[in-house]
Amino acid sequence: MFELTFLGTAASAPLPKRGLSSVIVAHDEHRFMVDCGEGTQRQLLSSGLGFRRLEHILITHPHLDHILGLAGILSTLGQWETLDHMNIYGGQSALDRIEDLINRIVFRGTRPPIEINLIAIQPGFVFQGDDFDIVAFPVRHRGPDCFGFVFQEHSRRPFLNEKANALGVPQGPERRTLVKGLPITLADGRVIYPDDVLGELQPGTKLVITGDIGEIDGLERIARNAHALITEATYMESDAEIARQNGHITAAQAARLAQRAGVQQLILTHISGRYRERDLEAEARAIFPNTVIARDFDTFKIKALRDVPKPVE
Ligand SMILES: [Zn+2]
Numbered sequence: 001m002f003e004l005t006f007l008g009t010a011a012s013a014p015l016p017k018r019g020l021s022s023v024i025v026a027h028d029e030h031r032f033m034v035d036c037g038e039g040t041q042r043q044l045l046s047s048g049l050g051f052r053r054l055e056h057i058l059i060t061h062p063h064l065d066h067i068l069g070l071a072g073i074l075s076t077l078g079q080w081e082t083l084d085h086m087n088i089y090g091g092q093s094a095l096d097r098i099e100d101l102i103n104r105i106v107f108r109g110t111r112p113p114i115e116i117n118l119i120a121i122q123p124g125f126v127f128q129g130d131d132f133d134i135v136a137f138p139v140r141h142r143g144p145d146c147f148g149f150v151f152q153e154h155s156r157r158p159f160l161n162e163k164a165n166a167l168g169v170p171q172g173p174e175r176r177t178l179v180k181g182l183p184i185t186l187a188d189g190r191v192i193y194p195d196d197v198l199g200e201l202q203p204g205t206k207l208v209i210t211g212d213i214g215e216i217d218g219l220e221r222i223a224r225n226a227h228a229l230i231t232e233a234t235y236m237e238s239d240a241e242i243a244r245q246n247g248h249i250t251a252a253q254a255a256r257l258a259q260r261a262g263v264q265q266l267i268l269t270h271i272s273g274r275y276r277e278r279d280l281e282a283e284a285r286a287i288f289p290n291t292v293i294a295r296d297f298d299t300f301k302i303k304a305l306r307d308v309p310k311p312v313e
């Protein structure tokens with residue numbers, strides 16, 4: 001399961017009730033921030049999440065509404081020294097700009113008090129955990145080095161406690177060995193094989209975050225069967241031509257992508273103040289009914305299986 005907390009959901013400039021782009025994706029003890037628009041540190045505090053375990057920040061692209069918040073966060077962390085290192089992942093263009101921000105502005109003339117690792121990403125693995133991976137994929141927006149991210153739990157076979165109990169498999173390390181796919185020998189000499197106690201292979205949860213995008217072509221395959229697709233809806237279809245010129249998509253395009261990719265839920269962000277939220281939502285829902293427009297501080301639990309994730313009250 002992935003747990004999302006939206007910290008900022010506005011497009012390009014903040015709105016009274018929406019900060020600039022940032023979302024936290026949590027998986028067990030891991031926490032990833034995706035994008036870090038201006039004001040994100042205050043949103044992080046208001047959300048109750050705080051700076052704890054903020055070691056990984058993924059940047060989709062170099063535009064200022066997605067990176068300026070890094071300056072404030074690094075400045076604060078530099079004073080508090082609550083973290084000893086931070087990994088910032090992004091395309092080379094984003095990292096070049098972030099490096100200027102860090103070395104020429106925030107820590108100008110001094111050594112950063114925490115270790116900051118700028119990690120250049122290419123399409124492919126960005127992070128490989130024990131039970132999930134993060135993969136970057138290229139998107140077309142404005143300028144080079146724009147990426148989206150797929151968070152994918154590994155497929156696994158559930159452990160069938162009832163069968164294990166019936167076979168007399170003790171609680172403890174024996175069960176972990178079976179989960180890893182290795183046989184065990186019981187005290188009475190019987191050998192228990194993984195197939196005896198493991199269920200059918202179940203796909204893990206898949207979460208796709210596209211960042212800003214100027215077209216949906218080519219993304220259907222990447223978002224295929226995702227349990228949640230988070231994408232932008234900067235414009236409505238009535239302004240499709242302006243959207244195209246500015247390298248953004250409309251709510252209707254986002255919904256068509258969700259429909260074609262067969263995702264479970266569509267969550268829209270990067271919302272402009274020029275439209276009423278309910279109009280944007282209606283445009284998307286007419287095509288893909290299971291759409292929500294994220295608001296700042298909304299949280300969602302994204303799970304595999306066919307139960308539909310809902311905002312947590
Ligand atoms: Zn943007």
Ligand SMILES: [Zn+2]
Nearest residue numbers: 061063141212
């Ligand atoms: Zn952008």
